[in-house]
Amino acid sequence: MTLEERIDQSETRVCTTVFPFLTNHHDTLFGGKAMAIMDEVSFMAGTRFCRKTLVTVSSDKINFERAIPSGSIIEAIARVYSIGRTSLKVSVEIYLEKMYEDGRELAIQGMFTFVALNQNKEPTPVLEGLNIDR
Numbered sequence: 001m002t003l004e005e006r007i008d009q010s011e012t013r014v015c016t017t018v019f020p021f022l023t024n025h026h027d028t029l030f031g032g033k034a035m036a037i038m039d040e041v042s043f044m045a046g047t048r049f050c051r052k053t054l055v056t057v058s059s060d061k062i063n064f065e066r067a068i069p070s071g072s073i074i075e076a077i078a079r080v081y082s083i084g085r086t087s088l089k090v091s092v093e094i095y096l097e098k099m100y101e102d103g104r105e106l107a108i109q110g111m112f113t114f115v116a117l118n119q120n121k122e123p124t125p126v127l128e129g130l131n132i133d134r
Contacts, residue, residue: 002133007080010049014041017099018072029068034094034108035059037076042090042112045078049088050126054114057087062110066096073097074107086123087115 001009014037024030039056046054068074074094081091094108118124 001131003083006049006130006132010045010080012041012045012048012078013075014044015073015075018068018070018074020070023070026067027070029070029072029074031064034064034068035062035110037074038062038078038092038094038108038110039112041076041078042092043114045080046088046090046112046114049080050116050130052116052124052126053118054088054116056112057115058113060089060111060113062108064108066105066107068094068096068107071099073099075104081111083126085125087113088126089113 016037018029022029022033039059043054043056074096076092076094078090078092081089090112092110092112093106095104096107097104116124116126
């Protein structure tokens with residue numbers, strides 16, 4: 001398997017409905033909840049890519065481009081963006097869909113960085129042990 005094929009296969013998509021208990025006083029998706037969804041879906045994509053224990057070490061600039069109202073459907077899409085020796089970056093986009101209308105639009109995007117850990121909780125190479133044609 002090539003590196004690009006492995007990245008393609010690890011892409012992760014999660015959909016959810018924005019119910020009122022997920023919203024703030026403006027009746028839109030609470031920013032902290034959006035960030036939690038992004039961290040979780042990026043963690044899944046990173047884990048699917050390398051099948052190693054990962055921990056989040058940073059979230060880069062997160063752009064809240066469009067408010068997401070209660071009653072919307074959202075789809076979070078995470079994809080491995082770059083690979084370091086012991087770390088990887090995963091990009092995440094959240095798309096907004098109105099419940100009863102066609103179409104969707106990009107609402108939030110950001111980047112999360114993870115470090116792979118060994119059994120002693122020390123950084124370990126991300127690609128070590130993977131069958132990847134380079």
